[in-house]
Amino acid sequence: MVRFLLSGDAPRSRILAVLLALVLVGLAFAPFIFPGVRALHTAATICIFILLVASYDLLLGYTGIVSFAHTMFFGLGAYGVALASVHMGRGWDALAVGTLAGALAATVLAWLIGLFSLRVRAIFFAMITLAVASAVAVLVSQLYQLTGGEDGLTYQIPRELTPAFRFGELFGVRLNGRLLNYYLVFFTCLALFLLLLRIVNSPFGRVLQAIRENDFRAEAIGYRVVVYRTAATCMSAAIAALAGSLYAIWLRYVGPDTTLSFEIMIDVLLMVVIGGMGTMYGAVIGATIFVLAQNYLQNLMGLAAEATAGLPLIPDLVDPNRWLMWLGVLFVLSVYFFPTGIVGRLRAGR
Amino acid sequence: MTQTLLETTDLTVRFGGHVAVDRVTCSFRAGELTAIVGPNGAGKTTYFNLISGQIGATAGRVTLKGQDITRLSVSRRCRLGLGRAFQLTNLFPELSVFENVRLVMQTRMGRGLNLLSTAESHADVSHAALAVLERVRLDRLRDQKVSELSHGNQRKLEVAMLIALEPDVYMFDEPTAGMSVDEAPVVLDLITELKQDRSRTILLVEHKMDVIRTLADRIIVLHNGALVADGPPAEVMASDVVQEAYMGKEIEDV
Ligand SMILES: Nc1ncnc2c1ncn2[C@@H]1O[C@H](COP(=O)(O)OP(=O)(O)O)[C@@H](O)[C@H]1O
Numbered sequence: 055m056v057r058f059l060l061s062g063d064a065p066r067s068r069i070l071a072v073l074l075a076l077v078l079v080g081l082a083f084a085p086f087i088f089p090g091v092r093a094l095h096t097a098a099t100i101c102i103f104i105l106l107v108a109s110y111d112l113l114l115g116y117t118g119i120v121s122f123a124h125t126m127f128f129g130l131g132a133y134g135v136a137l138a139s140v141h142m143g144r145g146w147d148a149l150a151v152g153t154l155a156g157a158l159a160a161t162v163l164a165w166l167i168g169l170f171s172l173r174v175r176a177i178f179f180a181m182i183t184l185a186v187a188s189a190v191a192v193l194v195s196q197l198y199q200l201t202g203g204e205d206g207l208t209y210q211i212p213r214e215l216t217p218a219f220r221f222g223e224l225f226g227v228r229l230n231g232r233l234l235n236y237y238l239v240f241f242t243c244l245a246l247f248l249l250l251l252r253i254v255n256s257p258f259g260r261v262l263q264a265i266r267e268n269d270f271r272a273e274a275i276g277y278r279v280v281v282y283r284t285a286a287t288c289m290s291a292a293i294a295a296l297a298g299s300l301y302a303i304w305l306r307y308v309g310p311d312t313t314l315s316f317e318i319m320i321d322v323l324l325m326v327v328i329g330g331m332g333t334m335y336g337a338v339i340g341a342t343i344f345v346l347a348q349n350y351l352q353n354l355m356g357l358a359a360e361a362t363a364g365l366p367l368i369p370d371l372v373d374p375n376r377w378l379m380w381l382g383v384l385f386v387l388s389v390y391f392f393p394t395g396i397v398g399r400l401r402a403g404r
Numbered sequence: 405m406t407q408t409l410l411e412t413t414d415l416t417v418r419f420g421g422h423v424a425v426d427r428v429t430c431s432f433r434a435g436e437l438t439a440i441v442g443p444n445g446a447g448k449t450t451y452f453n454l455i456s457g458q459i460g461a462t463a464g465r466v467t468l469k470g471q472d473i474t475r476l477s478v479s480r481r482c483r484l485g486l487g488r489a490f491q492l493t494n495l496f497p498e499l500s501v502f503e504n505v506r507l508v509m510q511t512r513m514g515r516g517l518n519l520l521s522t523a524e525s526h527a528d529v530s531h532a533a534l535a536v537l538e539r540v541r542l543d544r545l546r547d548q549k550v551s552e553l554s555h556g557n558q559r560k561l562e563v564a565m566l567i568a569l570e571p572d573v574y575m576f577d578e579p580t581a582g583m584s585v586d587e588a589p590v591v592l593d594l595i596t597e598l599k600q601d602r603s604r605t606i607l608l609v610e611h612k613m614d615v616i617r618t619l620a621d622r623i624i625v626l627h628n629g630a631l632v633a634d635g636p637p638a639e640v641m642a643s644d645v646v647q648e649a650y651m652g653k654e655i656e657d658v
């Protein structure tokens with residue numbers, strides 16, 4: 055059963071298996087293990103970024119395609135839900151329409167980008183995605199009436215998904231719509247992650263890896279490389295859009311800085327590299343560590359600064375305001391010491 | 405009456421001012437092994453590239469089983485029955501030996517676009533791939549990463565991938581180049597075995613005259629991109645043009 059769900063792709067490292075199990079259990083029972091609004095928000099963000107990073111890994115790690123448009127697809131899904139909810143009014147139908155429209159728009163756009171640039175050299179594709187993503191970001195901030203510009207959009211989602219909807223208590227935790235919303239995010243992300251894991255272990259996924267290794271030879275043994283690359287781009291875009299829709303449902307807000315921004319694109323790149331490219335599980339580890347660091351490094355440093363208050367220099371170094379610097383240091387170190395990512399490192403050594 | 409499988413008509417490619425393949429007209433029949441010889445730089449690999457589509461022709465035509473394939477993509481030509489092994493080893497370096505052959509078997513069986521089943525669940529593909537590895541005696545190395553193989557074994561794998569494809573037209577570009585004396589016979593035996601199937605044709609670029617003598621049914625000679633001789637081995641080897649253009653050099657080399 056587990057083997058079937060994981061598509062035969064075992065973690066192949068005991069430590070990795072334990073880490074993955076910890077993340078899974080932690081996220082599955084997050085509302086009960088880590089009570090509190092902030093903790094639940096962090097857990098939902100981790101789920102969504104695991105999915106987003108995994109869909110990027112399909113492209114970068116498995117197919118060897120560099121794209122800078124991934125957060126654009128993420129944004130398309132998010133804005134789909136937001137626009138539908140704004141215009142159709144609060145409701146499940148708005149969520150469904152917005153999600154589908156976002157995924158469809160992402161797929162079509164990915165297909166168009168692929169059509170024009172995947173036949174040419176890989177660097178050209180990267181440049182086109184950069185150009186299109188920038189254009190879309192500018193468009194979103196310019197079309198103020200439609201998109202809310204830099205302020206973004208807030209909207210209502212079905213009552214059943216909001217804290218106002220209460221239906222009892224379990225283990226001292228209040229059962230409300232926020233909890234339902236979390237489990238919507240969690241189970242959708244889990245299912246789509248397992249789908250991605252299946253895709254990369256399918257005959258199709260194997261061809262993607264062959265293309266990554268040697269596209270010239272893949273073509274020579276009969277695979278239509280352009281078709282496979284385009285299909286991978288479209289799938290990756292569609293799943294990124296679905297992740298975006300979930301994020302929009304979770305946040306009840308979209309704005310350029312939560313979905314479209316180039317900073318998120320860099321974050322996604324870092325997560326995939328830190329976790330380990332071309333492994334899928336790297337997305338789980340990378341996204342979890344990254345989001346936790348983003349959310350809690352400052353607190354941790356605050357504690358460290360207090361604890362070392364009497365000593366010279368150290369409190370100054372671990373001052374919470376320097377958290378971004380330390381995050382950077384962590385990344386540089388991890389990329390330096392684990393060039394194949396954490397998963398690659400765990401699988402190689404024992 | 406033997407069937408013509410592959411034909412090139414006035415096939416030409418020009419790189420800038422340099423004509424690398426010059427109006428080559430030649431046909432290849434089923435059940436025949438044609439050796440293609442000529443000095444280095446004569447255009448043998450380029451001729452292969454034109455046939456299998458890695459390079460577009462400046463002029464002329466390539467016809468496969470009666471169909472004009474001159475403008476078709478590389479993968480399309482492959483699916484139509486054109487198989488090619490490369491002179492410079494050209495594999496999937498970070499994948500296992502087995503996976504390299506399995507990928508070929510997968511394309512031949514048309515499973516590539518399968519998204520929702522695991523590759524392992526296609527047991528027939530895996531079995532067929534393993535059978536090919538056994539034939540080339542690489543089965544013991546099946547889990548080895550290709551980049552870690554010896555040169556000789558990489559060459560063998562290159563041949564294995566072509567055998568796995570089971571094309572109508574086999575194109576071998578110096579398959580034993582750089583192989584040790586005890587490795588080369590394995591590959592040559594395989595080619596001999598392939599010859600038994602009279603419904604296919606084999607094109608073999610090869611330098612070693614003794615190999616050509618035992619294997620070839622026919623020799624064509626390329627020189628400066630042009631086809632300068634074509635006929636049975638004994639006849640071609642004795643001809644003046646070959647003595648001058650090719651054999652002279654070959655004898656010096658040995
Ligand atoms: N892509 C290319 N661009 C320019 N010149 C080429 C190219 N490919 C081959 N050539 C030239 O064509 C000639 C034939 O090369 P090649 O076919 O590799 O010879 P052979 O395989 O017979 O040794 C050589 O002079 C080579 O430099």
Ligand SMILES: [Mg+2]
Binds near residue numbers: 449491577
């Ligand atoms: Mg050559």
